Amino acid sequence: MTGLTITEKILAAHAEGGSARAGGIATIRPDVVLLNDVSGPLAFEQFEAMGAARPFDPARIVLVADHFAPAPNVAAAGAIRMTREFAARHGIAHYYEPGSGGIEHTLLAELGMVGHGGIVFGADSHTCTAGAFNALGIGFGSTDLAAALATGRLWLRVPDSIRVALTGAPGPYVTGKDVILEVIRRIGSDGAADASLEFGGPGVASLPVDARMAVANMAVEAGADTCVFEGDALSAARAAETGAPAAPPVAADPDAAYRARIAIDLGALEPIVARPPSPAAGVPVGALRGQRVDQVYIGNCANGTITDLRQAAEMLRGRRVAPGVRLVVVPATQRIWRQALAEGLLDALAAAGAAVSTPTCGACFGGHMGILAAGETAIATTNRNYRGRMGDPDSQVFLANAWVAAAAAVAGEIVPPGSLPVPAEAA
């Protein structure tokens, strides 16, 4: 019998019966259950319909009002109220909304609720972001999570694993976003169906944890069930910083079985932009030079970190947003927002003409705070560019990293970030 992948080991440690092999069915008890103001209300109603009296463990449930928050209309206000009331009724202390919280996946890590070897079940497809922390985040719908709330467990098929071996170090303006857009470009939007993407190899050390979050976040855009990074000193340091439970990283056995292997030389990557309407339609940024944009959106659970805001501010310092272009910047959490304020990033962005928002999922999913009109084009650091994703069905979205997005805000069109003229005051 072959050895175990990271995914199999983490699942086995949480499985009833204590074992999990790819292709088998396992019943898994997660460490944390996560819901938001869109998935939560449906789940709470299903929870009631199941006849459940109380959730399995209030201390391990996190509820975040982030999608339609702050509420843009009465229906959204009602959904947030349901979420808030469910938390109060069942003694769930981990309830967050604007002012205290932020975007759920970024927030969850900040709260120290995800660390080496952990498992998060979330009623949101981007729960896979937890993979950055040598943990497994698995997305579900509302009824599944209602069952998880009621019983503390769910059945699942143990995924196969695909090994993504990283070597080298990224060059200028190349980030985690480009790594995952390259993976999706190569294997397609369902290339990792029924699988976990396991990122490892010597190149991992050159990716800061924020960059790993950008990679892990979009594993689902390759169709992956989940994903996981090898743990190392950087992930251990992040866990110590957030207060996540101290645990050794979970490593794969040398003879673990993989469905496929992908090799990526980080040093050979260029910034990549995914053309609408698919995250798999990535091309080098230079191929899109001259593509006009109406709006630039920097934020979301993939790329709203302090690292992204620093990149955007560095690109915009001493420069201006091009006439006729809107730049919307959304720090992912309240803590990141305050850190960006303290570092002067928010002022640099606002001085350049950016509209800086409170943390929210906002326009990423076409909800509010910058949705697109018919015929408009956006470049965004978000994770989906499906038809109509950010607004009208006849609008379009290009996906890119924060350097590329900020450079487009300055140029009014997609350009390689290194090609902008040096700002006047720096010359």
Add this chain to the structure above:
Amino acid sequence: MPGIAMQGVVHRYGDEVNTDVILPGRYLALRRPEELRVHCLEGLDPGFVDRVRPGDILAVGRNFGCGSSREHAVVALRAAGVGAIVAVSAARIFYRNAINLGLPVLVCPEAALALRAGEPATIDLEHATIHQGGATWQAQPLGAEVRAILAAGGLVPRVRALLAA
């Protein structure tokens, strides 16, 4: 299992029909079936809700339901009257959501590509077979957990029974 033999008219769509086009994000603060029904497939085919009849069958391409985990997409499809989906492949979360709400999804590339739109087809859930105009296709068999959920009428009654036991 409910609706062991199901019949409906076939509607065809292509690959990568994602949950954003099935139920656009701007409607996600809604959750009542009657509210979501009118927006079903609005991002792809706004005329669908007027053409679909109760029990109709979707024949769809690769990776159906990919993207957002929003269960609202399944609620909308069910409320619009969709009785079953025959797919080349379906995204994991969508598949689970559909089964959990009692909407059968059969994975059968041959049938999904061959079913003729506008004509009736029959599905035998017990045997996971699809029939149209004398042709028969065998879909991938449903797993034990999936069969148990469908047999209970969805995950809510299944968990309700487990909790009451």
